[in-house]
Amino acid sequence: MSQSLDQIFVSAKQWILSLLSGTPDWVTTIVSILINISALLGVFLTIFALISVLERKILGRMQNRYGPNRVGPFGLFQPVADGIKMLIKEDVVPARADKVVHFLAPILVAATAILTLGVIPYGRNMTPFAIDGGILFFFAVGSTTELAVFMAGWGSNNKFSMLGAMRAIAQMVSYELPLIVTTLPVVMVAGALSPDAIIAAQDGYSFGIVPHWFVTTPWGAAAFILFFVSGLVESNRTPFDVPEGESEIVAGHMTEYSGFKYATFFLAEYFGMFAISGLAVTLFLGGWHAPIAVLQFIPSYIWFFLKLSALLFVYIWIRGTLPRTRVDQIMNFAWKFMLPMAFTCIIAAAVWHYQGRGLAGWLWSLAVITIVYLTLSLLLETKKKFAPRTYRFVE
Amino acid sequence: MPSFLFWLFAGVMLIFGALVIINRNPIASALSLVVCFLGLAALFMSLDAFFIGIIQVLVYAGAVMVLFLFIIMLLDLRAEERRTMNWVAFTGGFVVAVSLLVQILAVISRTQMAKQTFPPLASPQTDDVRNVGLLLFGHYNLPFQVIGVLILVATVGVIVLSKRQLR
Numbered sequence: 001m002s003q004s005l006d007q008i009f010v011s012a013k014q015w016i017l018s019l020l021s022g023t024p025d026w027v028t029t030i031v032s033i034l035i036n037i038s039a040l041l042g043v044f045l046t047i048f049a050l051i052s053v054l055e056r057k058i059l060g061r062m063q064n065r066y067g068p069n070r071v072g073p074f075g076l077f078q079p080v081a082d083g084i085k086m087l088i089k090e091d092v093v094p095a096r097a098d099k100v101v102h103f104l105a106p107i108l109v110a111a112t113a114i115l116t117l118g119v120i121p122y123g124r125n126m127t128p129f130a131i132d133g134g135i136l137f138f139f140a141v142g143s144t145t146e147l148a149v150f151m152a153g154w155g156s157n158n159k160f161s162m163l164g165a166m167r168a169i170a171q172m173v174s175y176e177l178p179l180i181v182t183t184l185p186v187v188m189v190a191g192a193l194s195p196d197a198i199i200a201a202q203d204g205y206s207f208g209i210v211p212h213w214f215v216t217t218p219w220g221a222a223a224f225i226l227f228f229v230s231g232l233v234e235s236n237r238t239p240f241d242v243p244e245g246e247s248e249i250v251a252g253h254m255t256e257y258s259g260f261k262y263a264t265f266f267l268a269e270y271f272g273m274f275a276i277s278g279l280a281v282t283l284f285l286g287g288w289h290a291p292i293a294v295l296q297f298i299p300s301y302i303w304f305f306l307k308l309s310a311l312l313f314v315y316i317w318i319r320g321t322l323p324r325t326r327v328d329q330i331m332n333f334a335w336k337f338m339l340p341m342a343f344t345c346i347i348a349a350a351v352w353h354y355q356g357r358g359l360a361g362w363l364w365s366l367a368v369i370t371i372v373y374l375t376l377s378l379l380l381e382t383k384k385k386f387a388p389r390t391y392r393f394v395e
Numbered sequence: 396m397p398s399f400l401f402w403l404f405a406g407v408m409l410i411f412g413a414l415v416i417i418n419r420n421p422i423a424s425a426l427s428l429v430v431c432f433l434g435l436a437a438l439f440m441s442l443d444a445f446f447i448g449i450i451q452v453l454v455y456a457g458a459v460m461v462l463f464l465f466i467i468m469l470l471d472l473r474a475e476e477r478r479t480m481n482w483v484a485f486t487g488g489f490v491v492a493v494s495l496l497v498q499i500l501a502v503i504s505r506t507q508m509a510k511q512t513f514p515p516l517a518s519p520q521t522d523d524v525r526n527v528g529l530l531l532f533g534h535y536n537l538p539f540q541v542i543g544v545l546i547l548v549a550t551v552g553v554i555v556l557s558k559r560q561l562r
Contacts, residue, residue, distance in 0.1 A: 101426070133524055136449045143457025147429060150464050154422060166468070169461060193524055 006299040009039070010125050036128040040117055048270050049079035055316050062320035089259035094157060097256065101155030106257065106264035109148035113271035115141045120278040121195050123288045123301030134195045135187060138279060139180055142234070145272065146172050149243075149253050152265070156256035164252020167327060168243035171233055174334040179230035181342035182223040185349030186214055186283045195279075199287030208293040213286035218366035219348035224284040226342055228311075231276035233330070235269060237315055239322040240330055277311040278304075336380055344372040401441060408434035421467045425460060432456045446523045 004011070013035050020028055053068060053075060060067025068075040093102060116138050118129035131137060146169050153165020187193055190201035204212045214220035233240040244252035254265050281287060285307050288300035325333075348365035355361030407430065414427040432455045439448035531539055 098422075101422075131445060132522060133445055133449050136446070136453065136524075140449045140453040140457065143453055143461075146457065146461050147426075147464075150461070151426070154464075154468070162468075166465075169465070173458075173461060 006124055006301075008299075009123070009301070036118075040128050041114070043122075044114075044117060044271060044274060047274065048267060049083075051270065051312060052082070053078045055319075058313070058316050059320050062317075083263070086260055086263040091261065092256075092258045094256050096157045098155040098157065101151045102256070105148050105152035105155055106261045106268070108151065109145060109268040110264050110271070112141050112144045112148060113268040113275065116275040117271060117278065119195060120275065120282055121199055121287055122278075122304050123299065126288075126301060127196055130196060131194065133193045135183060135193050135198075135279075135283075138275070139176075139183075142272075142275075143176060145268075152257070153253040156253070158256050160249045160251075160255045161253050164243045164249050164255065167249075168236065168253060171240065171243065171327075171330055171334070174331060175230045175233040175338070178226055178334065178338040178342040179234060181339070182227045182230070182345055183279075183283055185219055185223055185345050188346070189214070189349055189353060195282045195287070199282060199289065202286040202289060205293045211286055211289060211291055213284065213289070215284040215286075217349075217352060217362060218369050219345045219352055220284055222341065222348070222369050223345040224280065226338055226345065227280055227284065228314075230338065231273075231280060232315070232318065233334075235273040235276055237273065238319040239325045241324060242327050242330065245324060273312070273315060274308070277308055277315070280311060281307045337376060340376055341372065344369055401438070404434045404437045404441070407431075408438070421470070422464070425463050425467060428463075429456050429460050432460070444523055446527055 013032070016035060017028055017032060020031060056078070057067035057069075057075065068078040071077040071081045093099060119127070119131065119134040119138050121127040121130075127134075149165050149168045149172070153161045153163075153168075156162075186198060190198045192198060192201070202211070202213050206212065210216060215224045236243055242248075244254060249255075254262060257265060281304060288304040290296045290298060290300075290303050348368040351368055352361040352365040355364050411427045411430040411434065415424045415431065418424040418427060432451060436448040436451040436456070439445075439451055
C-alpha cells in the first residue's frame with residue numbers, strides 16, 4: 001500500500017504514456033517531457049503563490065502585525081489579487097534603453113531558474129531531468145543568471161540599474177566559489193555527480209534513529225551551513241540583498257522594470273531560492289529519505305517537500321531577524337572566511353573517509369574543522385568593535 | 396542525435412559568431428559570443444560529451460564572459476560606436492581571411508583523414524566524467540599540477556600589483 005502511494009505520480013505518468021502505446025517513439029518522448037515540465041511548473045507556481053503570501057504573514061507576525069488578511073479566507077487569495085494587478089499594469093520601457101536586451105533579461109532569468117529546478121530528485125524515481133552530471137548542470141545553468149542580471153542592468157540604461165547589477169554580479173561571483181566548493185566533499189564522498197546517486201549514498205540508519213545524512217557528520221554540518229549562507233547570497237535574500245537595497249539604489253537591476261516583467265524577476269528570485277534549498281536538501285539532508293527508520297512508510301515526496309518548506313521557513317525567519325549588511329562586509333566575509341572554511345570541509349571530509357567513516361573519523365574531522373575555525377576567528381578579530389570606514393578611492 | 400539539430404546549432408553558432416564582429420556595440424558583441432558558446436556546448440552534448448558541454452557553459456558562458464562584460468563596462472563605449480569604417484584595414488582583413496579560408500580548404504581537400512568518417516566512440520554510454528578524471532589525474536597529472544602552480548603564481552602576482560600603491 002505504502003509502496004504504491006509512494007510511486008503514485010510515477011504510475012500516473014506511466015498510465016498516461018501507456019495510452020499512447022500505438023504512436024511512434026518520438027511522440028512518447030515529447031509527451032513524457034511535457035508531463036515532467038508541466039508537473040514541475042504546476043507544483044512550483046503553486047508553492048510560489050503560497051510562499052509569497054505566507055512570507056508576508058510570517059514577517060507580519062514577527063513584526064507584531066497581522067499581514068495580508070483581506071482577500072479570501074485568511075488572506076490566502078492575496079497572490080491572485082497580486083497577479084491580476086501585475087498583469088494589468090502598464091509595461092514601461094525606457095526611451096534610451098536597449099530594447100532587445102531589456103526584453104530578453106527577464107526571460108533568461110526565469111528560464112535559468114526553471115532549468116535548475118529540473119535536476120533535483122523530488123522523490124523516489126521522481127527526477128524530472130536525470131543526467132549524470134546533474135550537480136554540474138545545476139551550477140552551469142545557475143552561473144548564467146549573472147548574465148541575465150547584467151543584461152537587465154545594462155539594458156535599462158539607468159545608473160541605479162547598472163550599480164545594482166554590478167553589486168549583484170560581484171557578490172554572486174564571490175559566493176559561487178564557496179557554493180561550489182562546499183558541494184565538493186559531498187561529491188567526493190558519494191563518488192558521483194548525479195543527485196540520485198548522492199541521495200542513494202545517504203541511505204541507511206544507525207540504531208534506526210540517526211540517519212546517514214551528510215549533515216550528521218562534522219564536515220557535512222559545516223558545509224551545509226556554508227552552502228546555506230552562500231545560497232542566501234545567490235538568491236539575493238536578506239541580509240545579503242544589497243543589489244536591491246531600496247534605501248540606496250531603488251530596486252537595483254529591476255528599477256526600470258514594471259508590471260509582468262517585474263513579476264518575472266520576482267518569480268525567478270523565488271524559483272532560485274527553491275532550487276538552492278532543494279539542492280541543499282539533496283546534498284546534505286538526505287533528499288527524500290525519512291529522518292528515522294520507522295517513518296519510512298510516509299511517501300518520499302512528502303519528506304522532500306517537508307524539508308524544503310523547513311528550509312524556506314528559515315529563509316523567511318532570517319529575513320525577519322537580520323538587518324542588511326554592507327557591501328564590503330559581504331565581500332570580506334566571502335573571501336576571508338567562507339572560502340577557507342569551504343576548503344577545510346574538503347580536508348575534513350577526506351580525514352573522515354580515511355579514518356573509516358566511523359566514530360574516530362567523526363571526531364578527527366570535528367577536530368580539523370574546530371582548529372581551522374578558531375584560527376580563522378583569531379586572525380580575523382580586529383580588536384575594535386567598529387572599525388573606521390576607509391574610503392580608498394574617494395579623496 | 397537528429398542531424399537537423401546539428402545544422403540548427405551550427406547555424407546559430409555561425410550567425411552569432413559573425414554578429415560578434417559585425418556589431419558596433421561591444422556589449423552586443425559580447426552577448427553574441429555567449430550565444431555562440433552555448434551553441435558550441437550544445438554541439439558537444441550532441442557528441443555524448445555532456446561533461447565538456449557543461450564545463451563549456453560553466454567556464455566560458457558563466458565565468459569568462461562575466462569577466463569580459465565587467466571589463467567592457469569600464470571602457471569608453473561611445474568611442475567604439477563613433478569609430479568610422481577604415482577601408483584599408485577592412486580590405487587587409489578581408490584578404491587575410493579569404494586567403495586563410497582558401498588555405499584551410501586546400502589542406503582539407505588533400506588530407507586522406509578528412510575523406511573518411513570517424514569511427515564512433517567505443518561505448519556512448521561510458522561515464523565521461525570518470526574518463527576525464529582518470530585521464531587528468533592519471534596520465535596528465537604532472538601538467539595538471541604545474542598548471543595549478545601557474546594559476547597560483549598569477550593570482551599572487553595580481554594581488555601584489557593591485558596592492559602596490561595602497562601601501
